[in-house]
Amino acid sequence: MSSPKSAYSIPTKKGKLDTHIFVVWVDNESGVLARVVGLFSGRGYNIESLAVAEVDAAKNISRITIVTTGTPQVIDQIKLQLKKLVPVHKVADFKREDKKVIFKEMALLKIVAQKKKIEKCLKECKKFNPVILDKTNKSVVVQITALRREIDRMSKKLKPYGLTSTSRTGAIAMTRGADTFK
Amino acid sequence: MSKLYTGAEIVFKCLEDQEVEYIFGYPGGAVLPIYDELKNHSSIKHILVRHEQGAGHAAEGYARSSGKPGVVLVTSGPGATNVVTALTDAYMDSVPLVCISGQVPTHLIGTDAFQECDTTGITRPCTKHNWLVKDIKDLSKVMHEAFKVATTGRPGPVLIDIPKDIQFAKTNYSKFKKEKKLNGKIHNKFSQNEIDQLIDLISKAKKPVVYTGGGVINSGPEASETLKEFVRLIGFPITSTLQGLGAFPGEDNQFIGMLGMHGTYEANNAMHDCDLLINIGARFDDRITGKIDEFSPKSKKVHIDIDPSSINKIIKVDLAIVGDVNEVIKSAIKKINKKQNGLKDSNKQRISKWWEQIQKWRTKDSLGFINSDKEIKPQHAVKRLYELTKNQDAFITTEVGQHQMWAAQHYKFNKPNRWMTSGGLGTMGYGLPAAVGVQIAHPDKLVIDIAGEASVLMTMQEMSTAVQYNLPIKIFILNNQYMGMVRQWQELLHEKNYSESYSEALPDFVKLAEAYGCKGIKANNPRELDDKIKEMLDYKGPVIFDCHVDPNENCFPMIPSGKPHNQMILGPNDKKENKISGKGKSLV
Numbered sequence: 165m166s167s168p169k170s171a172y173s174i175p176t177k178k179g180k181l182d183t184h185i186f187v188v189w190v191d192n193e194s195g196v197l198a199r200v201v202g203l204f205s206g207r208g209y210n211i212e213s214l215a216v217a218e219v220d221a222a223k224n225i226s227r228i229t230i231v232t233t234g235t236p237q238v239i240d241q242i243k244l245q246l247k248k249l250v251p252v253h254k255v256a257d258f259k260r261e262d263k264k265v266i267f268k269e270m271a272l273l274k275i276v277a278q279k280k281k282i283e284k285c286l287k288e289c290k291k292f293n294p295v296i297l298d299k300t301n302k303s304v305v306v307q308i309t310a311l312r313r314e315i316d317r318m319s320k321k322l323k324p325y326g327l328t329s330t331s332r333t334g335a336i337a338m339t340r341g342a343d344t345f346k
Numbered sequence: 347m348s349k350l351y352t353g354a355e356i357v358f359k360c361l362e363d364q365e366v367e368y369i370f371g372y373p374g375g376a377v378l379p380i381y382d383e384l385k386n387h388s389s390i391k392h393i394l395v396r397h398e399q400g401a402g403h404a405a406e407g408y409a410r411s412s413g414k415p416g417v418v419l420v421t422s423g424p425g426a427t428n429v430v431t432a433l434t435d436a437y438m439d440s441v442p443l444v445c446i447s448g449q450v451p452t453h454l455i456g457t458d459a460f461q462e463c464d465t466t467g468i469t470r471p472c473t474k475h476n477w478l479v480k481d482i483k484d485l486s487k488v489m490h491e492a493f494k495v496a497t498t499g500r501p502g503p504v505l506i507d508i509p510k511d512i513q514f515a516k517t518n519y520s521k522f523k524k525e526k527k528l529n530g531k532i533h534n535k536f537s538q539n540e541i542d543q544l545i546d547l548i549s550k551a552k553k554p555v556v557y558t559g560g561g562v563i564n565s566g567p568e569a570s571e572t573l574k575e576f577v578r579l580i581g582f583p584i585t586s587t588l589q590g591l592g593a594f595p596g597e598d599n600q601f602i603g604m605l606g607m608h609g610t611y612e613a614n615n616a617m618h619d620c621d622l623l624i625n626i627g628a629r630f631d632d633r634i635t636g637k638i639d640e641f642s643p644k645s646k647k648v649h650i651d652i653d654p655s656s657i658n659k660i661i662k663v664d665l666a667i668v669g670d671v672n673e674v675i676k677s678a679i680k681k682i683n684k685k686q687n688g689l690k691d692s693n694k695q696r697i698s699k700w701w702e703q704i705q706k707w708r709t710k711d712s713l714g715f716i717n718s719d720k721e722i723k724p725q726h727a728v729k730r731l732y733e734l735t736k737n738q739d740a741f742i743t744t745e746v747g748q749h750q751m752w753a754a755q756h757y758k759f760n761k762p763n764r765w766m767t768s769g770g771l772g773t774m775g776y777g778l779p780a781a782v783g784v785q786i787a788h789p790d791k792l793v794i795d796i797a798g799e800a801s802v803l804m805t806m807q808e809m810s811t812a813v814q815y816n817l818p819i820k821i822f823i824l825n826n827q828y829m830g831m832v833r834q835w836q837e838l839l840h841e842k843n844y845s846e847s848y849s850e851a852l853p854d855f856v857k858l859a860e861a862y863g864c865k866g867i868k869a870n871n872p873r874e875l876d877d878k879i880k881e882m883l884d885y886k887g888p889v890i891f892d893c894h895v896d897p898n899e900n901c902f903p904m905i906p907s908g909k910p911h912n913q914m915i916l917g918p919n920d921k922k923e924n925k926i927s928g929k930g931k932s933l934v
Contacts, residue, residue: 194478195466195467195470195478198467198470199470202470202471237658237659237662240658241655241658241659244654244655245655247654247655248653248654248655250474250495
């Protein structure tokens with residue numbers, strides 16, 4: 165290889181990418197989401213999904229759930245960098261494969277089709293706690309809760325049956341059992 | 347009912363409670379209420395700069411040379427955007443700054459008002475934290491928290507954006523109580539087990555090296571004393587990053603020089619071949635590590651740092667100790683002294699072969715250069731400056747480029763806080779305003795900005811500040827008419843295509859000095875150099891020294907692009923054929 169014309173080191177081989185779910189407890193103040201999201205974009209980390217809402221009005225705490233991918237080193241960095249932000253109280257980091265944690269995502273699916281096709285769709289959704297929120301002659305809006313990849317699969321599968329619009333919350337997480345994350 | 351204070355008064359009350367003596371700033375519409383209040387607070391002196399970037403760098407110089415946080419006051423819009431470079435510089439080099447910016451009144455925020463900008467949005471990625479104060483009741487709490495965030499843990503800049511109506515609004519102020527308790531963002535909870543592991547590694551090492559950085563300086567002057575004791579106790583060779591210079595005496599025999607891209611042959615080879623690497627307060631910057639895959643391949647690595655996110659960021663380490671450098675080394679010394687069991691003596695025996703190897707590397711004299719009696723060599727100029735000032739406890743600032751590296755290589759620092767340079771961000775134009783800040787903090791000390799002619803022109807207007815406050819700073823310009831480091835890279839890496847790196851129309855620096863009302867001195871002959879330097883040192887006011895040096899000189903040694911530490915390019919003394927001819931210039 166000819167000598168590169170830069171003094172910056174040549175990028176080293178990329179390690180294996182893992183999917184991780186971060187749960188971040190933050191002060192619910194203006195700009196806090198920008199700080200968290202800006203950290204990701206500024207340092208070149210991925211965000212696959214993001215869910216955020218206030219969970220404790222008295223203490224003014226919001227809970228942010230971020231799905232991201234990265235090498236173990238990057239995942240480590242994300243966690244440590246998040247912890248350095250002033251409004252961040254605590255950071256939990258779970259591997260997607262972690263059996264001790266529940267991951268769920270909610271999706272609203274709008275299907276516009278003939279009755280038969282709609283019925284087929286609803287049948288497909290059965291596994292994922294479907295709730296019919298709206299129904300007309302030609303359409304249905306159904307709510308399902310499932311894993312991210314299950315929803316990915318569902319939206320692919322239902323496309324031919326008349327799925328016209330999908331809205332997803334992004335994954336949220338909770339540990340199993342009586343323990344809470346400290 | 348207790349007395350009500352305006353927001354502007356509260357700003358000063360907080361500054362007084364934080365024992366702030368100097369503010370570096372520039373007035374404007376959105377901070378006028380604060381400027382109006384200035385006259386009522388005699389313990390706080392305002393230094394009027396000529397550009398807000400200068401205020402930021404001056405505050406950095408003040409902070410780095412005094413250990414106290416630097417305070418900056420600027421107006422909204424352009425005032426705030428001009429200070430962004432300095433904030434980013436302070437963020438990269440971990441300098442505690444508190445920047446107060448004015449903002450348009452709250453009811454105008456978001457309307458694209460005159461001199462409005464999203465200051466907290468713009469400065470979010472270049473500060474440790476920032477605040478937009480929308481309620482007068484939050485102001486004092488925010489001010490005090492700002493000082494805490496800036497000065498604790500790994501220090502850095504913070505910004506408080508105060509809308510103009512908040513500066514007028516009134517509320518009461520309760521006296522500030524300094525709290526002793528450390529909050530959760532500060533990490534100083536290393537365990538004795540970690541110290542034991544460190545000592546175990548130390549006692550087994552045959553080829554060790556200590557690699558220190560700016561964290562030692564930031565840990566306070568006591569940390570440098572502790573470091574000295576520690577390194578003498580274990581007898582290891584020690585190298586330092588650019589920012590760490592001065593933490594360990596530069597003239598000590600155990601010091602093997604700066605490491606990294608322009609570091610010494612012995613320091614870089616020691617890093618490459620060692621079997622134990624102890625990083626104290628440094629962050630494995632890319633200018634230090636070179637090619638990551640081949641960085642110090644045979645060593646066990648220890649990293650002592652107060653910032654947990656610095657650990658394993660770039661280089662995986664075997665032992666990480668998160669804590670204040672001074673505390674960690676102190677407790678290591680304690681353990682070593684307690685153990686005794688001949689560690690000190692056995693250590694010295696075990697590593698004697700390693701020292702022999704280092705002596706062999708030293709004989710290469712990698713900082714050597716071919717001196718001339720016709721032209722002033724820049725290295726020679728720095729060496730002479732050092733010889734003529736070394737007994738005066740001088741404070742040195744620099745700009746960025748070749749001159750900065752020559753200053754780091756040839757000026758020896760024996761005490762911490764004497765060396766102020768822009769390392770992380772590499773900000774040209776840093777040195778002159780930084781010298782202003784250093785001189786404010788140390789009015790009776792000698793302050794020299796070792797500069798390049800291209801860099802210094804970026805913030806030259808601050809000479810006016812120096813003259814206004816009678817600050818006798820010495821601007822020692824190594825004038826080679828080129829952006830020297832750019833030219834060097836173009837020569838070595840871009841087939842001598844000197845694209846836009848030659849300055850065609852430089853000012854006459856002597857006349858420029860006179861225009862500012864200070865003294866100008868010019869030297870272009872090695873024979874007159876010493877006398878001219880003495881003339882500069884003897885002059886009581888600010889001086890611009892225009893030192894004309896060989897324009898074709900390159901800064902060696904150098905680790906080229908993406909190479910490991912043991913593949914350095916050495917200077918012309920080592921390879922005669924590498925000698926640069928005058929031909930390069932004809933290509934301009």
